[in-house]
Structures are given as structure tokens and as C-alpha cells.
Amino acid sequence: MPQTSERIKRETGSTRLPASMRAEEYARLKELLLQLRPEATLEIGMANGESSLIICEVLNQLGKGKHMAIDPFESSPDGWAGRGVEKIRQAGLSHCFELLEEFDYLVLPRLVAERKFFDFILIDGWHSFDYTFIDIFYADLLLKPGGVLAIHDTGWPAVYKACRFLETHKRYDRISPPIAVIIPSLVGRIFRRLGQILRGPKAFMEARRRRIEWYSLGAYQKRENYQVPNDFFVEF
Ligand SMILES: C[S@@+](CC[C@H](N)C(=O)[O-])C[C@H]1O[C@@H](n2cnc3c(N)ncnc32)[C@H](O)[C@@H]1O
Structure with missing residues (x-):
């Protein structure tokens, strides 16, 4: 384990990511949980514990349930120091x-092997494509049908791409507005806004809801357990 931590540090200069979500994203997270009324919740990436706290508060308010958080750097002094x-x-x-x-x-x-199942899973760990994709792969196996998968930083290109895999290869209904990758240039953003206007009022309002309510948080409700056929592939 420490070897990987050192590797990540060497490759990125830090084991850390920006440590929290926007206030609006936490508000959406709380709404999702209150609507879903989960009993078993799981989170990948705890950091300073903001999202864990919200999840535990809701479970406590509902009077039942348990939250598990996965984070390899939680107590190490050069990580989140507990x-x-x-x-x-x-x-x-x-x-x-x-x-x-x-x-x-x-x-x-290991959680899959132990036959653990969850009603709600939040993915907010290491944001490269490989790690996010693996988190989505296992979250799909661990989530009960009807459960909700929330993914943070869907605007990051690698996270966006992994979410597109979920949207195109698994049976989930998107609860949040359509996700959108961050466009660094102003000109690019203007063109995207024009495209949204041209696609009509519904697309425009959805994009607006993304910008002012959901930001980079995506949420998907699992319809059913589903494995694509052996030879299935669509571009995503
Ligand atoms: C953006 S922060 C999480 C913020 C947290 N969800 C919140 O809203 O308060 C990302 C976290 O992912 C953790 N992390 C990094 N690599 C990881 C890995 N391979 N597995 C699990 N967590 C990882 C980091 O230690 C960091 O705490």
C-alpha cells in the first residue's frame, strides 16, 4: 500500500485532490439521500469527511443504517490526519x-466476495479514468436494483468518460441533468451554450440546472442487474 501512495505522490506531486464539493452539491447529495432513504451506503474517497458527515447525519435522522467510507489516506499524517x-x-x-x-x-x-450490497454509493476517489472506471465497475456489482450511484467531478474529462461508459453500457436512469465535461476556453463554452439554445428550451433548461444546482455531481438510479452481451460495444 505505501508503495502506491508513494507512486501517486511521485506521479502527481500529491496524494490529495480538492477536498470537498460545493455547498450546492452537498445540498443535492442530501436531497438524494432523503428521497432514497437508504440503509446501507458506501463512499469511495472520504478526505475531510464532509460528504461522510452528511450521509451519516441522514442515516441518523432516518434512525437506521450504516455508512462505509473507503480512503487509504485517511489517518496518515501526510494524508487527512484522521x-x-x-x-x-x-x-x-x-x-x-x-x-x-x-x-x-x-x-x-472484497466487498463483492462478501456479498455486501448497498442502496447508495458515492464515487469521489482518485479521478483518473482507470480508477474511476474500476470504481464504477464494482459499484455496479455492489448496488441493489433501485439504488443510486452518485459520482462527483463528472466534469473532469476522465470522470466524464467513465460516466459515459455507465450511460451507454449499463441499465441506469440518470437523475441529475446531463453531465458536461469542463471546457477550459471561453469560446468553447460560448459554442456549447449556443448548441444548448439550438437544441430547444428543454435542453437549455437542463443545462442551466446543471450549472446552478448540480455542478459536477451526477446521479444515476440502477434499473436492474445487467451485464452487456459478450460482443456488445458502443462508442462512449
Ligand atoms: C475529492 S476527495 C473526497 C472528498 C469527499 N468525498 C468530500 O466531499 O468530503 C478524494 C479522496 O479520494 C481519496 N483517494 C485517492 N486515491 C484513492 C483510492 N485509490 N481509493 C480510495 N480513495 C482514494 C483521497 O485520499 C481523497 O480523500
């Missing part, structure tokens, strides 16, 4: 929380 876990403890919510302090690619297959 701040997330301390936040949960201070809120008096440790009874509904469990930290799995390991890498996603080790814990997730």
Missing part, C-alpha cells in the same frame, strides 16, 4: 460509520 473520522466522532455519529482504510481496488472486490 480529520474526517474525528468530524464524525464529534458529531456523535460513530455508531453508523465504518472506515475502510485501504485502496479502492483492494476493498471493492
Whole structure:
């Protein structure tokens, strides 16, 4: 494990990502949870514990359930130094929380082998395509039909692409507005806005809802367990 941590540090200069979501995204997360009323929740990427705290607060409010968070850097001094876990403890919510302090690619297959199932999963870990894709792959196996998969930073090109795989190869209904990749240039953004206007009022309003309510948070409800046929592939 430390070897990977060191590798990530060497390759990226940091083991850290921006540590939280926007206030509006946390508000959407809370709404999703209150609507869904989950009992078993899972999160990949805990950091300072903001999203874990919201999830535990909702479970506590509902009077049942348990939240598991996966983060290999939670307690290490050069990681999050235990701040997330301390936040949960201070809120008096440790009874509904469990930290799995390991890498996603080790814990997730183990949870599948243990036949654990979840009503809600939030993916907000390492945002490269390979890690996000693996998180989505295992989340799909771990999520109950009817459960909700939320993915943060869908505007990052690699995360966006992994979400497009989910949209094109799995049976999920998107709850959030259509995801949109971040366009760095102003000209590019103007052209995209024009395209949204040309596609009509519905597309325009959906894109607007994305910009002011959901930002980079995506949410999908699982319709059913589904494995694509052996020879199925569509561009995504
Ligand atoms: C953007 S932060 C999570 C923020 C958190 N969800 C919140 O809203 O408060 C991403 C987290 O992913 C963790 N992470 C990085 N690589 C990971 C991996 N391979 N498996 C699981 N978590 C990982 C980082 O330590 C970091 O805490």
C-alpha cells in the first residue's frame, strides 16, 4: 500500500485532490439521500469527511443504517490526519460509520466476495479514468436494483468518460441533468451554450440546472442487474 501512495505522490506531486464539493452539491447529495432513504451506503474517497458527515447525519435522522467510507489516506499524517473520522466522532455519529482504510481496488472486490450490497454509493476517489472506471465497475456489482450511484467531478474529462461508459453500457436512469465535461476556453463554452439554445428550451433548461444546482455531481438510479452481451460495444 505505501508503495502506491508513494507512486501517486511521485506521479502527481500529491496524494490529495480538492477536498470537498460545493455547498450546492452537498445540498443535492442530501436531497438524494432523503428521497432514497437508504440503509446501507458506501463512499469511495472520504478526505475531510464532509460528504461522510452528511450521509451519516441522514442515516441518523432516518434512525437506521450504516455508512462505509473507503480512503487509504485517511489517518496518515501526510494524508487527512484522521480529520474526517474525528468530524464524525464529534458529531456523535460513530455508531453508523465504518472506515475502510485501504485502496479502492483492494476493498471493492472484497466487498463483492462478501456479498455486501448497498442502496447508495458515492464515487469521489482518485479521478483518473482507470480508477474511476474500476470504481464504477464494482459499484455496479455492489448496488441493489433501485439504488443510486452518485459520482462527483463528472466534469473532469476522465470522470466524464467513465460516466459515459455507465450511460451507454449499463441499465441506469440518470437523475441529475446531463453531465458536461469542463471546457477550459471561453469560446468553447460560448459554442456549447449556443448548441444548448439550438437544441430547444428543454435542453437549455437542463443545462442551466446543471450549472446552478448540480455542478459536477451526477446521479444515476440502477434499473436492474445487467451485464452487456459478450460482443456488445458502443462508442462512449
Ligand atoms: C475529492 S476527495 C473526497 C472528498 C469527499 N468525498 C468530500 O466531499 O468530503 C478524494 C479522496 O479520494 C481519496 N483517494 C485517492 N486515491 C484513492 C483510492 N485509490 N481509493 C480510495 N480513495 C482514494 C483521497 O485520499 C481523497 O480523500
